[in-house]
Amino acid sequence: MSLTHSLPRIRAELAKVVYGQDEVIDLALAALFSCGHVLLEGPPGVAKTLLVRSIAAALDLDHRRIQMTPDLLPSDVTGSSIYRDDTRVFEFRRGPIFTNLLLADEINRASARTQAALLEAMQELQVTYDGTRHPLPEPFLTFATQNPIEQEGTYPLPLAQLDRFMFKVVVGYPAPQAELQVLKEHHASAGLAAPERARIEAVTGAADILAARQTIRETFVRDEVLAYVQQLVQATRDHDDLEVGASPRGGLMLLTGAKSLARFRDRDYVIPDDIQAAFVPALRHRVVLAPTVELEGTSVDEVLREILATVDIPR
Numbered sequence: 001m002s003l004t005h006s007l008p009r010i011r012a013e014l015a016k017v018v019y020g021q022d023e024v025i026d027l028a029l030a031a032l033f034s035c036g037h038v039l040l041e042g043p044p045g046v047a048k049t050l051l052v053r054s055i056a057a058a059l060d061l062d063h064r065r066i067q068m069t070p071d072l073l074p075s076d077v078t079g080s081s082i083y084r085d086d087t088r089v090f091e092f093r094r095g096p097i098f099t100n101l102l103l104a105d106e107i108n109r110a111s112a113r114t115q116a117a118l119l120e121a122m123q124e125l126q127v128t129y130d131g132t133r134h135p136l137p138e139p140f141l142t143f144a145t146q147n148p149i150e151q152e153g154t155y156p157l158p159l160a161q162l163d164r165f166m167f168k169v170v171v172g173y174p175a176p177q178a179e180l181q182v183l184k185e186h187h188a189s190a191g192l193a194a195p196e197r198a199r200i201e202a203v204t205g206a207a208d209i210l211a212a213r214q215t216i217r218e219t220f221v222r223d224e225v226l227a228y229v230q231q232l233v234q235a236t237r238d239h240d241d242l243e244v245g246a247s248p249r250g251g252l253m254l255l256t257g258a259k260s261l262a263r264f265r266d267r268d269y270v271i272p273d274d275i276q277a278a279f280v281p282a283l284r285h286r287v288v289l290a291p292t293v294e295l296e297g298t299s300v301d302e303v304l305r306e307i308l309a310t311v312d313i314p315r
Contacts, residue, residue, distance in 0.1 A: 003033065003212040003263055009203045013058040016200055018051050019185075020178020027169045027281050028055060028143070030260035033212050036166025036253060037122050037142040039107075039157075039285060044147060046171045052103045052143045059209060060202035061100035062137070068110035070155075074117035078127045079134075092129055097121055100137055100206065107144040108154040115161055118142065122164040139209050159244070159286070166253045167278075168285035212263075219259040220269040224314035228272055229255050232279060235307045236287050242303060244288035254282040272313045280304050 007029070014025055024040075028051065031038045040048045049065070056063035066077060079095035096102070097118070107115065121127055122142050127134045144165070146157075162168070174182065229251050237245030246254075258274040265274070284300050293303075 003215060006204045006208065006212075007264060010058050013200045013203055014051070014054050017054050018047050019181045020174030021047065021051065021171065024051065024169050024171050026261070026264060027167050027257075027278075028052075030257050030264065030278070031166045032059075032139070032141050033209065033216055033263075034166065034256045034260045035139070035141075035213055036257065037164055038144070039162070039165040039168045040143060040145045040171050041148050041168060042145075042171030043173075046173060048145045048171050049103065049105060051171075052101065052145075054200055056101045057200040058203050059101075060205045061139070061209075063101040063103065064096040064099040065103040065105060066096050067105050068107050068114070070109060070111055072110050072114050074114050077114060077117045078121070078129060081130060090130075092132070092134065094134070095127075097127060098134075098136060100139055100141065102140070102142045104142060104144040106146060108146045108157060110155065112155055112158070115155065115157060119161060119164065137206075139206060139213070159288070162285045163247065163249060165285060166257055167281040169281055170284075216256075216259050216263055218268075219262055221255065221259070222269070225270050225272060225275065226255075228311070228314050229258075229275060231311050232275070232307060233283075235311050236283060236304070239303060239307060241290055241293040241298065242287050243290045246283050246286045250283055250286040254278055257282050276308055279308055 010029065011022075011025065018025065028038050028040075030036075032055070040051070042048055053063065053065075055061075066072070075095065077095050077097050079093050079098070081090040082093050083089075084091050104110075104118065107118075121136060121140070125136045125138070125140055127136065142165075146154075173179070233246045233248070233251040233254070236242055236250075239245070254275065255270075257278040258270050261277050262268070262270045262274045280301055283304055287300060287304070289298065289300055289303070
């Protein structure tokens with residue numbers, strides 16, 4: 001099934017339970033179809049976890065959820081060896097990370113050691129235990145959530161970990177009309193608005209997702225658009241309000257995400273509008289504000305939007 005044909009059906013299935021989050025849904029799907037991982041940030045109760053579970057149901061993917069807590073050990077994520085009396089050997093027992101779609105809920109509540117256990121999986125698509133490599137199933141995608149409000153008992157993700165995420169998507173409160181729809185549809189089933197209860201149907205599967213990824217890789221990008229991406233990334237390094245700019249990997253993630261968005265808009269080539277749509281979600285977690293600017297209350301998003309407004313757009 002082609003991406004153009006399946007995407008409207010996927011959106012329709014997600015719309016059964018998630019309201020007023022169209023941009024969030026598109027960015028999440030863009031990352032999934034581009035081999036990227038997603039960090040979802042927002043206050044409690046805005047359907048972050050529900051969105052991930054619904055995506056897994058609509059795409060017929062195996063999924064696991066890990067509640068990240070300070071006492072969680074790396075082996076609780078990756079797995080561990082157990083001794084079997086019948087064979088008298090140690091056998092590797094796979095952890096919940098061996099799935100298609102991993103939901104790391106409240107990732108910033110886990111210790112730095114446990115957070116680091118995800119790094120190899122997210123980058124290399126494998127887990128190494130006791131010198132043996134164990135490949136993860138394909139496709140593999142990590143969705144991580146975090147609450148930006150609570151700071152007590154949290155461990156902020158280091159830049160090395162943040163850099164593994166293609167997008168940092170800010171999930172805000174829905175518009176009044178969408179929130180009214182939430183109240184109308186779910187007031188009688190509070191706590192029961194699960195994908196399986198909403199009868200979300202599987203639209204596609206793992207094989208179709210892998211085929212779509214190859215289609216996205218083949219999306220054409222002209223030299224002027226490549227230069228535009230480089231200029232935007234360079235501008236983050238030269239901007240006085242940013243202490244740390246985006247890395248070359250950040251530019252690649254920006255471009256790859258834009259290629260997905262181009263395909264979502266039924267084009268086989270990237271235009272500057274696609275780059276601009278992916279720019280803030282792709283880079284907001286890869287740059288660091290200068291301390292003086294942060295004290296003044298300026299946000300990363302404001303600086304990035306200023307860069308978008310000042311870098312010349314190719315024709």
